[in-house]
Every structure is written in C-alpha cells, then in structure tokens.
Amino acid sequence: MHKEEFISIIKEYKNLIYKICHAYCPNPADHKDLEQEIIIQLWTSMKRYNGSVKMSTWIYRIALNTAISHYRAEQKRNHIPAENFMFLQAAEYDPQTDEQIKQLYLFIEQLNYLDKALMLLYLEETKQKEIAEILGITESNVSTKINRIKQQLKLFFQKEMQ
Amino acid sequence: MDINEFKSAWLQHDRKLSENLSINEALLKKINLDRSRKELNKPLSYEVASFFLFILLIPVFIFLSVLYRSDNSMLISGILAVAALVLGLLLCIRKIRLFYQIDYYNQPVLQLQERLALLKSGILSARKIEVFFLLPILFFTALVLALQHIRGINLFGDISFFLPIVLPGLLVAWGGTVFINKYLYDKKLSNVEALLKELRNYQQEG
Numbered sequence: 001m002h003k004e005e006f007i008s009i010i011k012e013y014k015n016l017i018y019k020i021c022h023a024y025c026p027n028p029a030d031h032k033d034l035e036q037e038i039i040i041q042l043w044t045s046m047k048r049y050n051g052s053v054k055m056s057t058w059i060y061r062i063a064l065n066t067a068i069s070h071y072r073a074e075q076k077r078n079h080i081p082a083e084n085f086m087f088l089q090a091a092e093y094d095p096q097t098d099e100q101i102k103q104l105y106l107f108i109e110q111l112n113y114l115d116k117a118l119m120l121l122y123l124e125e126t127k128q129k130e131i132a133e134i135l136g137i138t139e140s141n142v143s144t145k146i147n148r149i150k151q152q153l154k155l156f157f158q159k160e161m162q
Numbered sequence: 163m164d165i166n167e168f169k170s171a172w173l174q175h176d177r178k179l180s181e182n183l184s185i186n187e188a189l190l191k192k193i194n195l196d197r198s199r200k201e202l203n204k205p206l207s208y209e210v211a212s213f214f215l216f217i218l219l220i221p222v223f224i225f226l227s228v229l230y231r232s233d234n235s236m237l238i239s240g241i242l243a244v245a246a247l248v249l250g251l252l253l254c255i256r257k258i259r260l261f262y263q264i265d266y267y268n269q270p271v272l273q274l275q276e277r278l279a280l281l282k283s284g285i286l287s288a289r290k291i292e293v294f295f296l297l298p299i300l301f302f303t304a305l306v307l308a309l310q311h312i313r314g315i316n317l318f319g320d321i322s323f324f325l326p327i328v329l330p331g332l333l334v335a336w337g338g339t340v341f342i343n344k345y346l347y348d349k350k351l352s353n354v355e356a357l358l359k360e361l362r363n364y365q366q367e368g
Contacts, residue, residue, distance in 0.1 A: 003191055010190070015179040048267040062267065065274050100171045114364050117271060123172040136270025137365050144367060150165050
C-alpha cells in the first residue's frame with residue numbers, strides 16, 4: 001500500500017482515532033504518543049487486511065487494542081517528545097473548552113478500559129452486532145453492558161448536578 | 163444529561179472534529195512507519211535465536227557426556243546439562259507457539275487482550291524456570307565439563323577446595339532468587355492472572 005492511500009484512510013477515520021486517543025489518554029503528551037502508536041499499528045497491519053470484516057470494524061479493533069494495551073502498559077517505555085508527533089491537529093477547536101464535551105470525556109475517563117471501548121462504539125452509533133464483533137462478546141452481553149453504563153451515566157450526572 | 167443528549171452532544175463533537183481536524187501529511191510521509199515492525203518482532207526473534215542456540219548446545223553436551231562417561235560425576239553433570247537444555251528447548255518452543263497464536267490484526271479486542279495476557283503469563287512462568295533452575299544447572303555443569311575438557315581440571319577432585327567456594331555462593335544465590343521470585347515474578351504473574359480473570363468475567367457477563 002502506498003503512503004498516499006494510507007493517508008486517505010487515516011483522513012477518513014481521523015475523528016475516530018482522535019476520540020479514542022482522547023478517551024484513553026486525557027493527558028496531551030500521552031495522547032500524542034498513543035496517536036503515533038495507533039497510526040503505526042494501522043500502517044503495519046494494512047497489508048493484512050483481507051476484507052473478511054468491514055474496514056471500520058477492523059480499524060476499531062486495531063485502534064482499540066492498541067489503546068487498551070497502551071493504557072495498561074507500565075509507564076516505563078521511552079516516550080518520544082509529544083511535540084514531534086502531531087499527526088492530527090484540531091485547528092480552532094479545543095474540546096476542553098466545550099463544557100458538555102468535557103463532561104462526556106470525564107464520564108468516559110472514569111469507566112474501566114473495556115467499558116470505555118464499549119461506550120465509544122455505542123456513541124459512534126455502531127450496531128450492537130458490530131460492537132459484539134469488534135469486542136468479541138455476545139450481542140446480549142453488549143446490550144446488558146450498555147444498560148449498565150446508562151445507569152452509571154445517570155448517577156454520574158446526578159452527582160455532578162449536586 | 164441523559165443518554166440521548168449525550169449522544170447528540172457526541173455527534174456535534176464529531177461534526178466539529180470533521181470541520182477542524184486536519185492531518186499533518188508532511189509528517190506522516192516523513193516518518194519511517196516500517197521501523198515499528200522490527201520493534202514488534204524483537205521478543206520473538208530472541209526466542210528463535212535461543213531455540214537455535216539450544217539446538218546447537220545439546221549435541222555438544224551429549225558429546226562431552228559420552229566422552230567422560232567413565233567418570234560418574236562428569237557423566238551426571240553431562241546428563242543434567244542435557245536435561246536442562248532439552249527443558250530450555252521445550253520452553254522456547256512453547257513461547258514461540260504462544261507468539262504465533264497472537265493475530266494482532268484479526269482478533270477481536272477481548273480475545274487479543276486475553277492472548278497477550280496468556281503470552282505474558284507463559285513468558286513469566288518460563289522465565290522463572292529458566293532463572294531459578296535452568297541457568298544455575300547449566301552454569302554449574304558447563305563449568306565442570308568445560309574445565310575438565312579445556313584445562314583438564316576436575317572440580318570434584320578436591321572437595322575441600324570446592325565446597326568453601328561454591329557452597330556460600332549457592333546460599334547467597336538461593337536467597338537472592340527467593341527474593342526476586344517473591345517480589346518480581348510472583349507479583350507480575352498474579353497481576354496477569356487478575357487481568358485474565360477480569361477479561362473472562364467481562365466476556366461471561368450479560
């Protein structure tokens with residue numbers, strides 16, 4: 001695959017990569033580190049894509065797996081200075097200045113690493129069948145977990161209101 | 163805020179990102195993305211290299227055991243060395259198999275995380291055996307056989323000279339390994355076990 005072709009795929013899924021990085025690494029320095037890791041993983045794996053699953057399913061799997069592994073990894077690796085790697089740039093838009101979005105990310109932040117993935121997929125309006133396929137759990141399990149997260153969301157905002 | 167408001171805010175966020183998020187194409191073109199492949203293959207390459215090292219060493223120690231079969235202590239050292247090397251080879255094969263069970267590109271999130279945890283657990287368990295059993299046996303038996311073969315010195319010849327040097331060393335090494343085992347390997351292994359349990363519970367709920 002040529003880099004140009006790869007860049008066009010990244011362009012198509014840039015929002016998704018950005019949101020996953022933001023959800024798993026609220027710290028800007030880590031955020032850029034994860035962004036770099038996801039892009040490198042996607043580039044490395046592009047040649048293995050055989051079309052057996054939808055491109056979006058496949059990109060979600062790789063991006064989420066990379067994010068979860070990154071999230072779980074101990075902070076002992078050598079971090080590359082963040083300013084050297086800024087593949088995605090949000091000009092004139094900082095989600096941190098948007099109070100509602102800030103609250104959303106705050107809620108996502110307090111979920112465990114697997115529920116984070118589930119919540120992101122749910123918010124992206126991914127079908128339950130596809131969520132099940134990406135995560136490797138049953139559809140009924142997806143539905144149960146979504147209901148549980150909804151309850152958590154309710155409680156979270158009730159606390160915030162108080 | 164309820165879930166519907168949450169969703170519509172998220173869609174709005176997505177729209178704003180679509181309008182504002184750009185890709186630094188110049189940086190993406192400049193970076194050597196292929197170098198990551200080498201980094202990912204490093205641990206596997208180490209295991210493959212170890213595999214060939216064991217394959218090479220086994221015949222050497224079989225040869226030395228046969229050569230000194232008339233001396234019981236040498237023969238036992240040789241047999242122990244070969245047994246340790248065979249065990250090392252088996253552990254190596256097990257680890258390589260665990261590496262090949264990981265399909266980073268096609269496995270769902272939970273299965274891949276589970277495989278990664280199993281790989282980590284497999285490597286840690288193997289390392290425990292290597293560090294606490296294999297390496298000391300190999301070091302000791304290789305020393306005995308190499309000294310006999312190269313310099314003609316029989317380490318068992320003068321036990322009064324041998325014990326005061328080796329025994330204290332063995333005791334210190336034993337204390338050290340117990341400490342490392344308790345505070346490094348066991349702790350890491352229990353973390354991996356907890357992760358595996360967590361992943362399995364997550365799959366079974368619902």
